Amino acid sequence: MQPNMANNIRVECLPSGEALKLFEEKVGSETLHMHPDIHKLAEAVAEECAGLPLALITIGRAMASKKTPQEWEYAIEVLRKSAASVLPGVGKEMYPKLKFSYDCLPDERFRSCFLYCSLYPEDHPIEKDQLIHCWIGEGLLDEHTNLSSARNQGHFIRGSLIDACLLENIRGNYYVKMHDVVRDMALWIVCEFEEKFFVKLGVQLKELPEAEKWEEVTRMSLMGYQIENLTEILECPNLQTLFLGSNDLKVIMNDFFNSMPMLSVLDLSHNMNLKELPVGIANLVSLEHLNLSWTGIRRLPVELKTLAKLKYLNLELTIDLRMIPQQLISNFSKLQVLKMLACNVGCSLVLKEMEHLKYLNVLTITFRSASKLEKALGFKKFFNCVIERLMLEDFNDSRSLNILALANMQHLYSLGLLRCMNLEELKIESNKIEGVGFFHSLRFVYLSKCDQLRDANWIIIAPHLEDLVIINCKSLEEIISEEKFGEVTKSKANTNLFSKLKILHLICLPKMKTICSHALPLPRLKEIRIKRCAMLKKLPLKSNSAKGQRVVIKGEEEWWKEVEWEDESTRLAFLPSFKPHVI
Structure with a gap:
């Protein structure tokens, strides 16, 4: 909402009776009847929510597991104290209440994963698997012996954030999103408690913005703007995540990435006017996660071979991609996830180099002939991967396909x-x-x-x-x-x-x-x-x-x-x- 706008609509809060009913519904009767004092204390907590439905829901869910009067008294104390620390005029009746649900998350790992979601633009659908892989690339999850275990933890944390009403499922549970108010609260936490995020709000950028202290920024999101050219060097020695997706990028200067030695997650997706990558991307020696999906790139520079730590590479829907240098893919010796669905480069190269990717776990791929599919199905390494998405495109060398030949792909969730x-x-x-x-x-x-x-x-x-x-x-x-x-x-x-x-x-x-x-x-x-x-x-x-x-x-x-x-x-x-x- 913009101040002093004629078309702003005031959303009224719930009256006290309806507010208490909603709050008690989220807490649950079992907790409310656990002790004679809890019901009265629940009224006091609900009153602190000032009728705001989102606060009632989130705090009610957080209190559902609090079974003693002492826990409820502490909650009232925390909610009353926190109001004093809110920036004047910025959600002082709301953010501290919502923050209680944030504070009730199990540990800092859950909280960091939640705050990370605020890097995505308002109302932006976040693909759940993509989010989890960003968490992995950023090192937000525990150290795991295998990718499957790390992804399972990511799904567990995502589910916990949904249960706490801090995220919501959309589009058949394939995506999540943050409610606008929850995202505002997350960015308020980032600002109030000195997390080093850089997220531009409420503007339409066509060039890089300015910041007072680039050297302090650890995560930066410039998604969904109209930025066309990146022609100046940013001194960001501590930057770990950079989101540049969904812009109008055409040119990235060769030296742009020179001063980002710690960058581990880079998202350039949904920039169809971006035809080539700068060779300077080779300087990102810490990079683990690279998303180039839905870009217009025509070739991968051979200089990418220096990305020795790369674990995640997304080339899906790179329909203009014509050339991947030989031995480039196999040079990513730590690669765990390779997404090439609807990538214009054929599957033959991938199959040829897969043998050298001993950690490769997740694969999405397109086959353009029955003979190549048949060859892959006889390749042991192919079935050692988790094939999640598969497309059969331009199959013109066969009139019949035994669909059960694909039945061993036990994790296949999308087939085109x-x-x-x-x-x-x-x-x-x-x-x-x-x-x-x-x-x-x-x-x-x-x-x-x-x-x-x-x-x-x-x-x-x-x-x-x-x-x-x-x-x-x-x-x-x-x-x-x-x-x-x-x-x-x-x-x-x-x-x-x-x-x-x-x-x-x-x-x-x-x-x-x-x-x-x-x-x-x-x-x-x-x-x-x-x-x-x-x-x-x-x-x-x-x-x-x-x-x-x-x-x-x-x-x-x-x-x-x-x-x-x-x-x-x-x-x-x-x-x-x-x-x-x-x-």
Whole structure:
């Protein structure tokens, strides 16, 4: 909110009765009845929250584990004292209250991970795995013998921050974000307690800002601005994290990184106008985490070989990348995570050099021919990695693919097929139906421009599928055929198809007639989007399919008028769900 703006809206706090009710709900009846004095003390704590819903929720959750009157009395004392230390006029009725939840985090490690999230811009969706890898690169987590253990700790801390209402899950739990007020509180803590962060707020930067003491800054975020050129040296001897993502970067001078010897995390992602890296990046001898995804870089400079500590390299969606010097990837001897999904450089180079990457643990990759995929599947080192995301693109040398060939990828959560123009069939053998659930980790499936495919029957062996997106498949007639549905029903397999499905997008499928011939329970369903699927007249819904979920159905109004319903009760149940598609 900007001061003195005519369109500012005052958000009223809750009256005392409603505030106490919300607070007690978050504390829980078990704690409130643990001692006769706690209920009265709870009223005093709720009063300190001054009706602010976010403060009531966060402090209520923090107090849920406090089972003695002494703990509650101490909480009241802390909340009353902290107000005096707040900067005048800056959230003096709010930040100290919210800080109590911060103070209740288990230790400094949790607190540091929380404050780190404030480096991301306001309302910015933070990919949870990317965040955890930044924590790892910064050394915020414990020392672990392997990457898997470190990531597990990161997920534990992330979950704890969500439980404390300091982060919130969004986009199907793949991302997290900070509530605006919580982020403001985090930045207030950074400022008040002398953390050396540099985060510019409320301005549209086109060039580097100025700071009084660059040498003191340990973490800097300049994400989401309009910075085009980095043409001056910053003397930042203690800088550990530098976020420059989502700008308009075109030029980074060769000497820009010269005075950042401690930098361990560098994010240049989402700068499509950035065509080349400065050779001076070789001076970042402490760098462990490098994110170049969604950039326009055309080649990786051979000078990168000096980054001997590099553990994380993200090259996803570098669609202009044409050249990676030989032995460069294998030179990163400590590399643990390599992300190359939709990277324009072929997979052959990676497969050739993987043998030298003894610590490589996580891989995302694109295959552009059945023969290269087949070669990789016979490569032991390939399966020693955790394959998290896989894309099959431009598959024009095969008409058929045995989808079970990918079943050993136990951690695969995203699978895409793009422009596989000659692929007619993704086979799943009938005698394997009873083994339904091969792809236990698969959550997201994307099919686009696979013009010969007629069905997507194979997804019956992905029991936890959450997002299914199918676009521009000219011959696709059905997703689950009557025959395959019957095979599943007759077998001992789980027949509860799509039981975890949240998102279903079907776009530009001129021959699509059937999703599934039987109505299905879809207890997690949130959104169906149908566009340019003129022959699709029936949805696999019955009146209780969504079990009370608020489902949104988006599509053209003419299509909606022609939808055929299971019965009148189903039509009435989903009538309020429709939202006309807006071009």
